[in-house]
Amino acid sequence: MRLLFLGDIVGRSGRKAVVDALPGLRRRYALDFVIINGENSAGGFGITEAILDELIEAGADAVTLGNHAFDQKDALVFIERYPQLIRPINYPKGTPGRGASLLKTQAGADVLVINAMGRIFMPEMDDPFRAIDAELTACRLKQGADAIFIDFHAEATSEKQALGYFVDGRATAVVGTHTHVPTADDRVLPNGTAYISDAGMCGDYNSVLGMEIDEPLNRFITKIPRQRFEPATGPATISGLAVDIDDKTGLATNCGALRIGPHLEPAAPAFWEG
Amino acid sequence: MRLLFLGDIVGRSGRKAVVDALPGLRRRYALDFVIINGENSAGGFGITEAILDELIEAGADAVTLGNHAFDQKDALVFIERYPQLIRPINYPKGTPGRGASLLKTQAGADVLVINAMGRIFMPEMDDPFRAIDAELTACRLKQGADAIFIDFHAEATSEKQALGYFVDGRATAVVGTHTHVPTADDRVLPNGTAYISDAGMCGDYNSVLGMEIDEPLNRFITKIPRQRFEPATGPATISGLAVDIDDKTGLATNCGALRIGPHLEPAAPAFWEG
Amino acid sequence: MRLLFLGDIVGRSGRKAVVDALPGLRRRYALDFVIINGENSAGGFGITEAILDELIEAGADAVTLGNHAFDQKDALVFIERYPQLIRPINYPKGTPGRGASLLKTQAGADVLVINAMGRIFMPEMDDPFRAIDAELTACRLKQGADAIFIDFHAEATSEKQALGYFVDGRATAVVGTHTHVPTADDRVLPNGTAYISDAGMCGDYNSVLGMEIDEPLNRFITKIPRQRFEPATGPATISGLAVDIDDKTGLATNCGALRIGPHLEPAAPAFWEG
Amino acid sequence: MRLLFLGDIVGRSGRKAVVDALPGLRRRYALDFVIINGENSAGGFGITEAILDELIEAGADAVTLGNHAFDQKDALVFIERYPQLIRPINYPKGTPGRGASLLKTQAGADVLVINAMGRIFMPEMDDPFRAIDAELTACRLKQGADAIFIDFHAEATSEKQALGYFVDGRATAVVGTHTHVPTADDRVLPNGTAYISDAGMCGDYNSVLGMEIDEPLNRFITKIPRQRFEPATGPATISGLAVDIDDKTGLATNCGALRIGPHLEPAAPAFWEG
Numbered sequence A, B, C, D: 001m002r003l004l005f006l007g008d009i010v011g012r013s014g015r016k017a018v019v020d021a022l023p024g025l026r027r028r029y030a031l032d033f034v035i036i037n038g039e040n041s042a043g044g045f046g047i048t049e050a051i052l053d054e055l056i057e058a059g060a061d062a063v064t065l066g067n068h069a070f071d072q073k074d075a076l077v078f079i080e081r082y083p084q085l086i087r088p089i090n091y092p093k094g095t096p097g098r099g100a101s102l103l104k105t106q107a108g109a110d111v112l113v114i115n116a117m118g119r120i121f122m123p124e125m126d127d128p129f130r131a132i133d134a135e136l137t138a139c140r141l142k143q144g145a146d147a148i149f150i151d152f153h154a155e156a157t158s159e160k161q162a163l164g165y166f167v168d169g170r171a172t173a174v175v176g177t178h179t180h181v182p183t184a185d186d187r188v189l190p191n192g193t194a195y196i197s198d199a200g201m202c203g204d205y206n207s208v209l210g211m212e213i214d215e216p217l218n219r220f221i222t223k224i225p226r227q228r229f230e231p232a233t234g235p236a237t238i239s240g241l242a243v244d245i246d247d248k249t250g251l252a253t254n255c256g257a258l259r260i261g262p263h264l265e266p267a268a269p270a271f272w273e274g
Ligand SMILES: [Fe+2]
Pocket: A008, A039, A040, A066, A178, A179, A180
């Protein structure tokens, strides 16, 4: 099975790049399942129903979130109607929406998608290790699901790496998000789980985290906000991780970066080429 | 001019990999200047004089530090005798050692090396933006120095990117360190400064930040320390950034990742090959 | 019922003051129940079994803890044998010891003692609001217990106040600890729960948090540790909260500060005097 | 000389209480100088020129600020026109306004008022210890000023206490602000500086930090904002510190809490009574 994950979409520029590229990518690589982090897709803050529809239309099978999940308040309502929209599982009990969702590929395979937030340098959430462990215990690879994908939305590389080893052999892939910068440590861990510390963002990289440079720089220098953050409007790069899955075990056989667009070194999954 | 930077050396495994590889790299690429971050070279915590000597012997022209600069207390003393050893410039006034050092290549070019610490999710240091600005104002490219290199030891990608734009066109390169994970966003910024959010570490990547997995994982799960952190002892990968410098302007013409060793995708500076 | 709580005992000086004063206080005020926070009683870091025995001997009915609960590793073992020793309830499931304990006064009344840690500017614990809510739901005032006491070990006044209102009318008292400074906001909340943001410490107040001044001050100024923190050795002040309980409702009728010793303004519960 | 400091005014309720009480307090105690922290006086966030005028009119000789200094953007402009309005001194160089101001009492004495922000659990400011040290070196007690008052706006009790000892004997008083809860540790330090960890707020204490309880409580429980914070509208308590100054040395001979209003235990400076 072939799975593609794309990191945090930032604003209109990021959305356009994803929507333009995704149909072609699905065809070119015969993708079975596509997951996109959409926590910054609405002007940098949260997601709207119209944008979610647009992403699904363009070929997203699942959309994950993060600390900006509910920046657009409507999301608290429409998230209940979309099994494809997954918010961090370690929000307090009773939070609208779901933190894990069992979804089907077109070919009928079951993919469990989990979203979780780290706690180091992040809001005070429930324990992500225990929340994920409970899911993996309830739904084992090739028993409850043909593939299990975890978007771990976290700041600290230590926490991300620790989670990778924690689920190694029990999940198909752990992909970090939130820093908006792709890391170069994509690999299959010893027991078969694909891992990358951060998938990067889908946005204009001539920016600070996808936002126009001026205001973030102003705040670092003066410590006094001058205006709101605005998404950068230059052409976006899409950035993510391609994961090749062994249908017998549900584990990863290969993974590799996908990067298309200006500013960053382009990357494509060699194991799917040719 | 050809400059190579290698990220945080972690423990014996990282030291061995660097010391083994560096002489060959200097020859192969005809390197003019080599900078290494050594803040974790002594068992993961700080640096000793013997290790510093070993790194210089192996071909390091400069060694930078970070939040672990003075974990080995002797460093407070011997740092005064080594112009090549540079600690974060934004420690309080009066801190032993220097935060910027003007060093010579064998060919006689002047390289200003600056080390600074970020403040987001980090100890309470002086303002790195102002400290760096003062250095760049006092020592301009091609006036005070033929190349200016900044090791920005920081956690948050926002702060690293903001600093990149802040010095773009005034420094040869800004290289992030501290997360121990290489990022894939190496590029030359619009005004000629080479940039990468993090150079990664020189250490065993089958680890949590270069440390044996068990204890960090234990702490994330139980919140109760059980033992000390110990550097992982498997074979290390060296990771860093190669920077090609225009001798006329002192700015970067090219930059690219260097990664040699297991676990990570190998990388070499194509612009120096062949 | 008359309940006395004493804040974090710091080191030998704090222990001595408590052990000297407690028998007399029990007699003078005819105290029914005494709770002491002991997280810093062993040289400033954690608690030993010998110290716990000493405190029980001196008249403590319960000893609560905090972020330093397990600084002395033995506590992970002996805590299982002492129903009077209570660690934060929002440690991860499986942590040795208990976070709530139903104890008896000499007169046979049942007192539920809960210890919890805040999460703002503190380690990443489970949700204290939910953990406490579960206890209060399972054990209601005058049904499961004659009094319910909560030691909320937290940094931020916002979190402490919010917890106060959250349990107002369901618990006898919420007493903050951890800052080692007594606050002057002791009062009975609108629905009958006694509240104070911080009970202060039992220790030498000519200090920084009960520790010798030099090293903390050195670290604020130089950002480089020079030696370990050592408890200050001058005479200690004991500091805490007296709570007068309505036996019919289990709620508080009165509360007031108790402070005995040098440096701070003395305070005694007027409602128990004369 | 008699000096009164009042802690953070929160919203309309806090303003009304201060404006109503201050003229009477000035008369009753024959106050020479009154300082008020106004960082939350405008609806909880910042200060406006109209409010500043109102406070000066009511008898404030100086108004200090904190992390909310510039929440009302106009303050960046009008602060330049008011020597009585003092923002944290450790904002970056170039910030509008001043961090220290030498002001005159009606009797012609010189009072240096310094405002500074702590850095523990706070925004990334310049070093408050060094900034204050520079002021105290430039302006010595009874040489440059007849009294030196420091409003240290900080979260951590450790940092506040450390600063107290750092300036003990060089300043008349160090008063903490920012937690909005008065502490009970007011005292004159060994070398003559009056100290309290926090002066508390002037606001409705039936609240969370002066704000209506519902929304802060909601955020602690659900982690999802539902609405803006609004100042509580019940009657306010004014809270602060009275400092009695030796005219020969400029040091404090006495200090004590002042609290007038509902919810908290009333307090008045006994040394000025009768
Ligand atoms: Fe994001």
